[in-house]
Amino acid sequence: MPNLYAITGSFKKQALDFIADPQWIIPSLVAPFTFTLVTLMIYPERDASIVLYAVLGGGILGMWSNSLRASGFSINYDRMVGTLESLMVTPTPLMEVIAGRAIWNALIGLLNSLLVFILAEVVFQTSIRLADPLMFFIALAIILLSLSTIGLFLAAFFVFTRASSVLTQILELPIFIISGAMIPINLMPSWSWPLSFTFGPFWGVDALQIAAGVSSTSPIPVGYAGDLLILFAITAVYLTLTWMLFKKMDGKARESGSLGRY
Amino acid sequence: MGDRVIVAEDLVKCYPRTNGKSGEKKTSKPAVDGVSFEIRKGQIFGLLGPNGAGKTTTIKMLGTLLIPTSGGATVLDHDIVKDYMEIRKRINIISGGDRGLYYRISGRQNLRFFSDLYRIPRRLRDVRIEELLQKVGLEKAADQRVEEYSRGMKQRLHIARGLVNDPDILFLDEPTIGLDPEISREVRGMVRDMSKDGKTLLLTTHNMNEAEELCDDINIIVGGKIVAKGTIAELKEAVRKKSVIEAEVRRMTPDVIEAVHSIDGVLNVACSSDAYRSILRIQVADGQDMVLPIAKRLENCRIIRVSREEPTLEDAYMSMVIGDA
Numbered sequence A: 001m002p003n004l005y006a007i008t009g010s011f012k013k014q015a016l017d018f019i020a021d022p023q024w025i026i027p028s029l030v031a032p033f034t035f036t037l038v039t040l041m042i043y044p045e046r047d048a049s050i051v052l053y054a055v056l057g058g059g060i061l062g063m064w065s066n067s068l069r070a071s072g073f074s075i076n077y078d079r080m081v082g083t084l085e086s087l088m089v090t091p092t093p094l095m096e097v098i099a100g101r102a103i104w105n106a107l108i109g110l111l112n113s114l115l116v117f118i119l120a121e122v123v124f125q126t127s128i129r130l131a132d133p134l135m136f137f138i139a140l141a142i143i144l145l146s147l148s149t150i151g152l153f154l155a156a157f158f159v160f161t162r163a164s165s166v167l168t169q170i171l172e173l174p175i176f177i178i179s180g181a182m183i184p185i186n187l188m189p190s191w192s193w194p195l196s197f198t199f200g201p202f203w204g205v206d207a208l209q210i211a212a213g214v215s216s217t218s219p220i221p222v223g224y225a226g227d228l229l230i231l232f233a234i235t236a237v238y239l240t241l242t243w244m245l246f247k248k249m250d251g252k253a254r255e256s257g258s259l260g261r262y
Numbered sequence B: 001m002g003d004r005v006i007v008a009e010d011l012v013k014c015y016p017r018t019n020g021k022s023g024e025k026k027t028s029k030p031a032v033d034g035v036s037f038e039i040r041k042g043q044i045f046g047l048l049g050p051n052g053a054g055k056t057t058t059i060k061m062l063g064t065l066l067i068p069t070s071g072g073a074t075v076l077d078h079d080i081v082k083d084y085m086e087i088r089k090r091i092n093i094i095s096g097g098d099r100g101l102y103y104r105i106s107g108r109q110n111l112r113f114f115s116d117l118y119r120i121p122r123r124l125r126d127v128r129i130e131e132l133l134q135k136v137g138l139e140k141a142a143d144q145r146v147e148e149y150s151r152g153m154k155q156r157l158h159i160a161r162g163l164v165n166d167p168d169i170l171f172l173d174e175p176t177i178g179l180d181p182e183i184s185r186e187v188r189g190m191v192r193d194m195s196k197d198g199k200t201l202l203l204t205t206h207n208m209n210e211a212e213e214l215c216d217d218i219n220i221i222v223g224g225k226i227v228a229k230g231t232i233a234e235l236k237e238a239v240r241k242k243s244v245i246e247a248e249v250r251r252m253t254p255d256v257i258e259a260v261h262s263i264d265g266v267l268n269v270a271c272s273s274d275a276y277r278s279i280l281r282i283q284v285a286d287g288q289d290m291v292l293p294i295a296k297r298l299e300n301c302r303i304i305r306v307s308r309e310e311p312t313l314e315d316a317y318m319s320m321v322i323g324d325a
Helices: A004-020 A022-042 A048-081 A084-088 A094-122 A133-159 A164-178 A190-197 A200-212 A223-256 B055-062 B084-090 B107-116 B122-135 B151-162 B181-196 B208-214 B232-238 B254-261 B287-297 B313-322
Strands: B004-013 B016-018 B025-027 B032-040 B044-048 B070-075 B091-095 B169-173 B200-205 B217-222 B225-230 B243-249 B266-273 B278-284 B303-309
Touching: A004 A094, A004 B107, A022 A048, A022 A094, A048 A084, A048 A094, A048 A133, A048 A164, A048 A200, A084 A094, A084 B091, A094 A133, A094 A223, A133 A200, A133 A223, A164 A190, A200 A223, B004 B055, B004 B200, B032 B055, B032 B070, B032 B200, B032 B217, B032 B225, B044 B055, B044 B208, B055 B070, B055 B169, B055 B200, B084 B091, B091 B151, B107 B122, B107 B151, B122 B151, B151 B181, B181 B200, B181 B208, B200 B208, B208 B313, B217 B232, B217 B313, B225 B232, B225 B313, B232 B313, B243 B287, B254 B266, B254 B278, B254 B287, B266 B313, B278 B287, B278 B313, B287 B303
Parallel strands: B044 B200, B044 B217, B091 B169, B169 B200
Antiparallel strands: B004 B032, B004 B070, B016 B025, B217 B225, B243 B278, B243 B303, B266 B278
16 A cells, blocks of 8 residues: 555655745746747747647646656755655655655646646637537646656656756657647657657647547547547556566665665 | 564675776675674664774665675564565664755654655654654754754754654664764763663764763774674773873874884874874883883973873774774
């Protein structure tokens, strides 16, 4: 049974850290905001689908960037302040501690996408109308879960390397592109499609687009329910891999004694 | 188990090492090499040794943060490799130094977070945190960010953090390192209180006064091996045959120390100085015969006194660490 005290405690601690350190506003809010702004300004003739792509793209970018950076940096932060060993000596598996943080990180990304939406409505008067708001928010919540799982996976992966900041820089845009959030993947070369298919949020973005009333641009259209089903399945695979990675990490760190190094 | 709560048997730890130039991976020489000891319930057990002796590695193995390369240990009857989650519920580690706390949040928030990792119910958690904050004298600064704390306040918070799960065993890794004498004394008082509360403590230090003041049993570790073990009285007894001569002089230079050290029969020379005087503690094979030759070497240093002294724990330690025992 997971330690819910630890997950909620870790979620709260991450929130407190976030509030205490306003520099996170730049990657979490300012960058996606600027991204959306530029996209909207590029297309003076804004038809509904362009606007939705810009708003969804900005929102998903915020969620993705936040999960990638914050979860990727998560364990390195503990290395830096010397708390990783204090965490490891508790009876709570590190995966549960990081889970609380990853949920917060993805949630902040969600907040960012709401701000992007408000910006589009107020400043650019885009008058976005969602075809099915309920389906839209269900898809958004499941993407949040999927991104949290990816954040967890990355956090475990980055324990093995101290080059996590470099890797987050490298991974940010390519993965954003393969998610199909800003550019329909059928515009991309077909060899890149399998990468998109294995990235859970790609299916989530497709479900979001369907719920928003834009027709699916997926090379394999499976419909809203199909998208969510695949997203769930891929998230379950991520979760299993993450669990295995954390197990391996725990054993390896206890072998090598590298936890305290920064 | 009886009253033995920690049993270490022939513990060995070698770290994997990477060559900085070639990237070649190798195994280091043992950081801990065949360490065995037992700690009884309620004891304050001291592990003394110089930097790099293997004290922290030993604590990390017993604290389940490291897997031994060979040998084994049980903590509260649980194997440190297989049953580490059971052990973690009933132990905690307190380290010295500035690191190991979340500095952007308050002391209270740090304690709440770490309590949650031990599944402590909310009501009990809040009551216990209040008690701990009072015990370590941080109740007024509890809601201040840790980054605003002084070094001493951080160490007090470290101690409170180590007690959030009310552990049976506490590993204290140089808890007074870098603290001024007043705060060090406070921390030693807290360590004594933990012992009075029935906790078993394993303390690493290279502060002899601290060890002498606190520890029931001491093991001295050098180069990963235990070179001496016993009570403070037993360790002093082991060096009693080697007398100590103490010389107080007005002026001291490295040449003079070297000259004293070169006298036949002198085993070790330790010097401490302030603005007005220097005190040399000289371990010799036979104190009676050595006073005169030592005084002769010091004649240009304006001698205040030369006397024969009882060996202290520090003399015993120096003798064993340097290898003249």
